[in-house]
Amino acid sequence: xxxxxxxxxxxxxxxxxxxxxxxxxxxxxxxxxxxxxxxxxxxxxxxxxxxxxxxxxxxxxxxxxxxxxxxxxxxxxxxxxxxxxxxxxxxxxxxxxxxxxxxxxxxxxxxxxxxxxxxxxxxxxxxxxxxxxxxxxxxxxxxxxxxxxxxxxxxxxxxxxxxxxxxxxxx
Numbered sequence: 001x002x003x004x005x006x007x008x009x010x011x012x013x014x015x016x017x018x019x020x021x022x023x024x025x026x027x028x029x030x031x032x033x034x035x036x037x038x039x040x041x042x043x044x045x046x047x048x049x050x051x052x053x054x055x056x057x058x059x060x061x062x063x064x065x066x067x068x069x070x071x072x073x074x075x076x077x078x079x080x081x082x083x084x085x086x087x088x089x090x091x092x093x094x095x096x097x098x099x100x101x102x103x104x105x106x107x108x109x110x111x112x113x114x115x116x117x118x119x120x121x122x123x124x125x126x127x128x129x130x131x132x133x134x135x136x137x138x139x140x141x142x143x144x145x146x147x148x149x150x151x152x153x154x155x156x157x158x159x160x161x162x163x164x165x166x167x168x169x170x171x
Contacts, residue, residue, distance in 0.1 A: 028052055028081055035075040037123055041068045044119075045102050047127045047138040048072060048089070055083035062090045062129050062136075064102075098130045101159060105135060108153040115150055126150055126167065133161040140170050 029052055036048045046068060047061040057076050063069055069089045076085050092098070105128045110119040118125050118141065129136040135154050141147050151165035 024081070025052065028079070031079050032057055032076055032082075035079060036072055039068060039071050039075060041065050041071065042123060044106065044124045044126070045128055045130070047129050047136075050076070055081060056086065057082055057084075058086040058088060060088045062092050062131065064092050066091045092129070092131050095132070097133065097159070101130045101133065101135070101157065102128060104157045105130065105154055105160070108157050109137075109150050112149065112153055115146060115153070118146075128154075133159065134164070135160050135162065136164045136166055138166050139168070141167050142170055144169055 032050050032052060036042065036050065039048075042048065043064070046063045046065075048059065048063070049061045051058045051060075057079075059072055059076065063072075069087065069091055072089060073085050073087045076082055109115055109126060109128065110124065115126070125139045126141065127138040129138060135157075137150055137154060141150065147165060147167040147169055150167060151163055154160065154163045154165075
């Protein structure tokens with residue numbers, strides 16, 4: 001008797017296993033995102049990203065406070081099913097000028113009538129990253145017009161050297 005690798009009897013078990021693994025990966029992604037968003041010092045001036053590869057999570061992004069880098073790693077390590085965490089989060093340098101720019105950029109972007117709705121969340125969806133006078137906008141907006149408007153408002157702030165608009169349009 002010869003067993004075929006993809007016999008009709010073996011197929012349902014294989015499909016169940018794949019669905020189970022897919023559900024597990026989706027649940028792990030949601031849990032990692034939840035843990036990162038719930039960090040107490042996570043703000044509009046920080047950008048956290050992650051990648052899940054099996055039981056390994058790679059963290060990346062930029063933060064204004066060193067404690068946020070270590071807290072993010074600890075929070076993700078505590079998730080059941082995560083075996084290792086690679087922490088590639090960059091801590092932005094201390095700079096009074098960058099702090100001034102962050103405040104001015106926040107007012108310019110979220111003070112605009114067309115963009116103010118994005119500020120009503122616990123963690124606003126447009127993140128403003130400032131490093132040595134260079135600005136990067138990260139996050140998600142509803143449409144291309146909002147993306148362009150945010151970039152325009154950021155470019156109008158005095159003392160900004162450059163603006164990189166990495167906003168993603170939802171959908």
